[in-house]
Amino acid sequence: MIFSKRINKFRIKTKVISIGILYFLFSTVFISCSDGHIKLTTNGTTAYEIVYIGKTSESAYQSAAILKKYIDKIAGTDIGLVGEGSQSTKGNKVYVGAINELTLAPHEVNIQLKDKNIFISGGSDNALQNAVYIFIEDYLGVKWFSPTVEKIPSQNSILIPNTLSFNYKPEITTRTVHSRLFYENDEFADKLKVTTEAFPTYVSDARVHTFHKFIPEEKFFKEHAEYFALRENKRLPTQLCLTNSDVYNIVKDSVASLFQKNPLAKVISVSQDDNTQYCQCENCSKIDEEEGSPAGSLILFVNKIAENFPDKQISTLAYQHTRKPCKTKPRENVLITLCSIECDRSAPITEKCNDFTEDLIGWSKLTDNIRIWDYTTQFTNFLAPFPNMNTLQPNVQLFRDNNAKWVFEQHSNNPSELFELRSYITAKLLWNPDLDIDSLITEFTDGYYEEAGVYVKNYVDLIHAELKKHPDFFLFLYGDPSQAFDSYLNPELLEIYKEYFDAAEKAVATKSEVLKRVKEARLSTDYAILEAAKQNLNSQLSLVFQENPSSANVFIKEKLEDFYKTCKAADINLMNEMGFTVEEYYNSYKKTIEVAIKPNIAKGKKVTLLTKPKKYANENPQVLTDGALGGNNFYANWLGFEGNHLEAVIDLDSIQTISSISTAFLQVTNHVVFYPLNVSYYYSNDNKIFEKLGVLVNDEPLSKTSKINDIKYFEFTFPKVAARYIKIKAENMNTAPYWHHAAGLPSWVFADEIMVE
Template identity: 30%
Template sequence: MPLKPLFGCWLLLLFAGGHVFARQEQFQFSQKHGLPLIWASSEIEREQAEFLQSELLNWLDASLPIYIGPSAPKSFFLKLEINPSGFENTYFKIQSLDSGISLVAKDQLALSFSVSTFLEILGIRKYTADFTYYPEDKTIVFPKNFDKSYQPDFDYRALFYPEAYDQSFRGWHKLDWHIDDFGLWGHSFSKLISTKEHFDLHPEYFALYEGKRRSESICMTNDGVFALAKKNLETLILENPGARYFSISQNDGVIHCVCGQCKSINDANGGPTGALVHFVNRLASEFPDQEFATLAYQHTVLPPSEIKPLTNVTTIYCPIEINRGQAIPEDSRSEFVGNILEDWQSVNSKTFVWDYTVQFSHYLSPFPNLHVLQKNFQFYKSKGVKGLFVQGYGDIPGDFYELRQYLLAKLLWDVHLDFEKEMEEFLLRFYGNASEYISAYLSLLQAGQQAQDKILDIYSGPIAQSKTFLAPSYMDQYDQLIKKAEEATESDPLFASRVAKVRKSLEYVYLEQAKYYGKNDFGMFQKENGDWVVPSHLPLRVKSFAKDANQRGIYEIRENGPSPDLYVHEWEHIIENALLENKVENFYVTYLTFPSPEYQGNGPLDLVNGIRGFLDFKIQWVGWYETDPELVIKTGGIDFKTVQIGFLEDQRQWIFPPENVRVFGWRKNKWKLLSVKHLASLREHPEVDRKTIDLKIKKAHRFEEFKILIKNQARLPHWTYRKDKMPMVMLDEILLK
């Protein structure tokens, strides 16, 4: 439906050859009343003149003629002009004159921005690369005496979402594209100094950390490293002549060199950023006409106290750990963000932010953070941030990616736009008659998230939020709203398909939570004739979900995660192997030391519920961090010969098998040691794996209770060591055999 007029009533318009004679509040043009021509001052403006002509033709079903020349035409015109003078602090200007409407810009790029802005003033919207909205009323209405200059709130505006791969979408929304703009992007040490080529021959090129040379980072004070990095940069600059920036940044991790020279620089600058900026400056000084960037990330998040980045170095601050459920200026837990930005501004006015706006662990799971986006961008602007790289789903069409990327693109240009109005219009035009139900669904998600004072993390998901906004009571309400949306669009295949994608997000939550709930309500198992079974409809739902995901181009369920087809395979493996026969199923288990609050699962019975733990540490596992698991199981004198305990090994998540396990039996008012198992030394093991430990027990029937003491690893092994991390031990099924 068309927008309601934004201006007051206009007076009668009289035309002769396109000229406007009568005074009025607005200009009005249509095929019936006459159309203006498009005036390009020279051939330089022709491309944008033709683009404007094309878009107006799509809307008005009429082609406006293009006139090219320095002299003003006699007809009313839409003028396009590039004029570098007078645009020191602005990109372009749009004015309405008695004889026409003028779009004047400082350069070719700014002129393209002015054209899309003008089209938006007329009510046209580019919601996706394939969906441009044109008002139903085919009338150009533009205010008289309009005079406005435009400039963006951020100088650099990059968006990493599916539609950003499309040049027409980027161009319309005035977006930069980091893939083209950076000749070397992101974490780049491994690209500058190849571990494969140099580690064995020159271990001194790499970080000395915890007494060993580590391939994860480089020594930033080594002259050989500098010479090699300079040579490789020279090659990259020649190979990428159009690149604006080259990133010189640590790899993704906290390993950094603490050799004598690096440590000396770091000590003088208050932390590891000292050696990094020293290294970046040294390289940047060799290429004074080239712009460079470096990440303020994890251990390099704070600026150095003595060294300042050179003028051709941009800092990109990455606040990866903040709460995404509450706006930064309104959350005391995120107060540090402002402090860090102010500190960086004091040493480098060229500061960008790498903002994270989606849930990377579950691309399809609901992530209610839309309400914080505008306030966060306004906050960044207030702190002097010059550019934003907004990371989303990349090229994967995740949950509500269409709405997210559109709103974010608009905010990157203007942080003070009418956010609610833009979202309302998008929902109406993208979901049709279902818009009110989709809007209600988004509002309920937000209300559910805000009802709990719990951090919304970019590595959250259906399990972590199963007691908050994805709890069963909320899931039922979401289901009802989406049913209404489906009913409202059942006669329109396009809108129905868009609603179906929203439904698939809820379906994904259901499937993930079914594994978590297990034999409880909403779980994947149900009793039939006294036996636990997987209902026949569940594998069909999994396959249907995967088929739809494949058809929509969702080739990855989560960051570095399985494809839809592999997701089906994982489910098939779970269905085939999850159920176990356990003599103490649902026996009484008491914790002597409690697991970590976020890894308690469904309680102590998760350890004896007859379900094997999966490879996802959030499902059917119970975890202890910074403490040793100690628990008691009441067996009632049943006989068995072996205690088998399942452990998870996921070294990327700092989850390891324990050092040892001891089992005691309670008899004659005291604990008697029955069995001890010492595990082998840890080895580097990148795959996620489930391990079991068997402990032999003699005459188990003589004991009513058994105490299990598990000794966690004392410290992380050197290949995963982080100063702020400790090993975690995770248990699943305890079997008596």
């Protein structure tokens, strides 16, 4: 009997029921067991066979084979797998494939039970696979927590409710979680229904921030400065001049060439570079003023490019200066990628980022082609505690409710705080934004950490509750743990978090694999403890023993070693997006301990600034001699000078014999923080006449290949002199070089502890 005759025996009636999301249920007459279930397997045997059907039989077969694998694993069966039209050996069937009588949208899934037969279908090959995984997870009880951790129940009898009737069409149709768990494990990505790459269907060489790729500064700027942005009457290669006809022709030809080289690609990015230094020439400015946003000149330019490629999609950014919508509608083949980088992550976007919400609503009125680029981790400190999990669901719901069919959640890609948990719940919410987030977190912590799960959940709950007690705290993507040492990371709470993870380790002490997961989960707490110790918050959170400052704190040294070993065992190699490695952090921290135990006659001494700092460390000059040492982020105990030099005098209280001076400086090149050009040291006994001790020229001058994130000690030794006053001068570059994305803007110098011996 062919499938179409079989399915015609049943009459399908459709009605809509709202349970948070839209489900379509089909009412039918069922033949069922008296207990309200049918038995898919009984005592390790089965009266069923799996039949793959439909025109795309290869895809249906693959999905059916997945189903067979899990049924056999659960029940110990060897359920049959046959194609449609094969001679039947069983009376009951599980049909996997396209049901002709059901018209499903491309992303729609449908699961039905009729007369003890189960029908699993989808509107496309991918949707069919999703439907199979839904059946395995929701009706067979399988859970996938990571590429290597899945929970498969073992039971001789599999019961399926005789009321089974499920239909779902996800409103977010392209779902991406920027996590290597998915990019490196296609099968795991399929199970959680997210993409296996960050930019599916894009031209690989042109995915984002492409202006400099189409018209590189190295090739064009010298002879054609007019192609680039005009800023304060000066051309800079920061962005393109979008009203220059030659720029249009070059970009158009470049796009055509890339599509020709990548014929299977459907999308290319024509988008601004990663800075706000857009063109302010007369023509560009006139358009932007008329359009009410710098997005105006961009959309007009991109629309013009898109006209040439009607069968392709041109992606562009609504990001920073172009985030506010303009008046001109994007063409139908233009994809607007709207970015939420500025938002406070301590609460939902609708509560603390009203401007973004308004911009999203504005773009949704102009176009149905919106791709959200959202952010879910702290990029300056991947492994730092970042209590934003309670914002994930309302943010995804906001995107869904405003026409976003494509959502890219930029996680760290590389491991970060509670990496597996974050990857899991984000993927789940993209599929169904109305899931209960607390139940979702509990499901994961209980499944992944087993007996330790309750303690990990306690940590998650407490740190989020503590953040909520500080409604004015700005949880920033580029922040630092040091900002929270008086709130959700204060010493008392760090001790409680530590105790939770100590208990978690004890609970699974005999389970080596689970214990390894717990050790990875506690990395964020341990990292916060290590960073807190640099600030000398109390006797335990200190780099040295307070009663013996020349000895390193054994607790912190052991914590550093445990942190390093856990990272290495887990193949965790990066501390932040700037490429600062765990190895570098480990070695840098050991150097910090060495500095901390050195004698320093300048410690606690009065500092007088002769130039003015800005914003950071409360602009307090005593930061330079307070004994607390800065980390690899400018929020952590660094005194900053923007566009001006550092000049400071330290009063040693009395004349003392000295022979060495050292000052630490920070470099974060993507945030316009550079080492000083040189550092000069002077001494005096009357604070009026200063003798020059010497000058240290930076032996690592800034270049395009400079290390993005690092700390450098400008240490100078000299023959002993008697001195009371020490002067330090650090020469700022003043402005970023012309080739830097912040060209023309003031550059920063950040200094920390001044050491005098």
